[in-house]
Amino acid sequence: MDGAAGEEGVVNPCTVTTGFFLLRGCGRPAVAGCARCGRGLCQGHAAQNGGICPECSAPATEDFYHPYWTDGYRRRYYTESASAYNDPYWYSTFDTYDRGAFDQGGDWASGGGDFDGDFDGSDFVDS
Amino acid sequence: MFYRKQKAALARFHPLHQALVHEHRLSVTLPRDAWEPLIQSCAQHRAHIRRRKWALPDEVPLVLVPLVRVLSRDLRRTGTIGVTADLTGPEAAGKAGPQQSLQVRRPIRRVLQWYAFDPWLAVRAELRDGSTLDIAVVDRVRFRKITKTNPRGKIKTKTKSKTLRVITVTRRLPKGAVLTRPASPPPPWIRVRIKDGPRPVIRLRARIPNAPRSSGLPNHILHLSAEAFRWTAPQARRAS
Ligand SMILES: [Zn+2]
Numbered sequence: 001m002d003g004a005a006g007e008e009g010v011v012n013p014c015t016v017t018t019g020f021f022l023l024r025g026c027g028r029p030a031v032a033g034c035a036r037c038g039r040g041l042c043q044g045h046a047a048q049n050g051g052i053c054p055e056c057s058a059p060a061t062e063d064f065y066h067p068y069w070t071d072g073y074r075r076r077y078y079t080e081s082a083s084a085y086n087d088p089y090w091y092s093t094f095d096t097y098d099r100g101a102f103d104q105g106g107d108w109a110s111g112g113g114d115f116d117g118d119f120d121g122s123d124f125v126d127s
Numbered sequence: 128m129f130y131r132k133q134k135a136a137l138a139r140f141h142p143l144h145q146a147l148v149h150e151h152r153l154s155v156t157l158p159r160d161a162w163e164p165l166i167q168s169c170a171q172h173r174a175h176i177r178r179r180k181w182a183l184p185d186e187v188p189l190v191l192v193p194l195v196r197v198l199s200r201d202l203r204r205t206g207t208i209g210v211t212a213d214l215t216g217p218e219a220a221g222k223a224g225p226q227q228s229l230q231v232r233r234p235i236r237r238v239l240q241w242y243a244f245d246p247w248l249a250v251r252a253e254l255r256d257g258s259t260l261d262i263a264v265v266d267r268v269r270f271r272k273i274t275k276t277n278p279r280g281k282i283k284t285k286t287k288s289k290t291l292r293v294i295t296v297t298r299r300l301p302k303g304a305v306l307t308r309p310a311s312p313p314p315p316w317i318r319v320r321i322k323d324g325p326r327p328v329i330r331l332r333a334r335i336p337n338a339p340r341s342s343g344l345p346n347h348i349l350h351l352s353a354e355a356f357r358w359t360a361p362q363a364r365r366a367s
């Protein structure tokens with residue numbers, strides 16, 4: 001269960017945060033609440049871990065083969081990288097998403113894979 | 128017949144898993160959900176294979192699996208991840224440059240030095256916002272073969288190596304994407320280059336001296352990648 005397209009206009013949407021760098025609310029209609037934190041869960045996210053949301057059931061494992069390793073790693077990653085970048089806002093993007101406070105579906109709806117050749121040219125500027 | 132059971136187990140693995148075992152190479156582009164069967168196959172490796180000749184290169188569980196796992200979270204179902212990995216190591220044939228003799232003093236008799244160029248990982252992911260993310264890892268390894276006379280007059284030879292790793296992350300954004308400079312600069316080990324315009328590109332580079340072969344690498348790559356996404360971080364909803 002991941003990478004779901006956010007649906008506009010769902011009255012009671014699933015608030016599970018999908019994605020890793022590109023965070024987005026799941027947005028499918030919620031059918032239940034997480035047994036721990038109470039957030040709304042769609043059918044798929046409710047079934048994933050016996051009624052507990054991915055955030056509450058995230059395994060604290062270093063085993064990359066664990067199918068839900070990413071769920072536990074993501075919060076650690078945002079905490080660590082926000083501190084490496086001295087950028088609390090970076091962490092808050094994750095935390096705020098997790099509390100459902102961002103507008104959903106702010107993507108550029110492009111087909112993707114549309115890239116030109118080489119960018120080593122002089123039009124690059126050092127940041 | 129030796130290794131009969133292990134050989135049978137190996138034959139049941141995912142074909143790309145088998146290629147990684149036999150050739151230490153992988154070059155494939157797969158849609159998001161086609162990666163999981165390969166990962167699950169690799170997860171079974173240790174339980175069935177003990178023969179060293181058929182070992183799975185460490186970079187598979189330590190680098191490829193976590194990277195693919197993380198990137199697939201940002202893909203549409205139809206989005207693809209391409210991986211080109213050459214895990215044969217910097218000592219493999221064809222990677223070494225010319226040898227050069229260095230000046231030495233006793234008790235050292237001879238030092239031969241050469242560099243190997245090992246571009247061992249390239250990953251491309253088509254993300255769900257229409258951007259693409261390219262990750263490349265290149266190791267430049269300095270080898271020194273040192274011959275010296277020990278105190279008892281015996282001649283000993285050993286080879287030392289030192290790795291400089293260069294990680295590049297490039298995010299190419301779709302038409303119309305807008306970049307916003309992050310509030311804080313990245314840490315000093317990260318170099319950022321920006322191409323602004325209708326299709327912006329963010330290119331990041333990190334040089335890591337004395338790099339260990341694989342452990343901690345995904346963390347490094349993903350921390351570097353954060354910069355490519357800070358430039359497009361969502362702006363908080365404003366009360367209106
Ligand atoms: Zn929960």
Ligand SMILES: [Zn+2]
Pocket residue numbers: 014015016026027028041042043044045
């Ligand atoms: Zn959901």
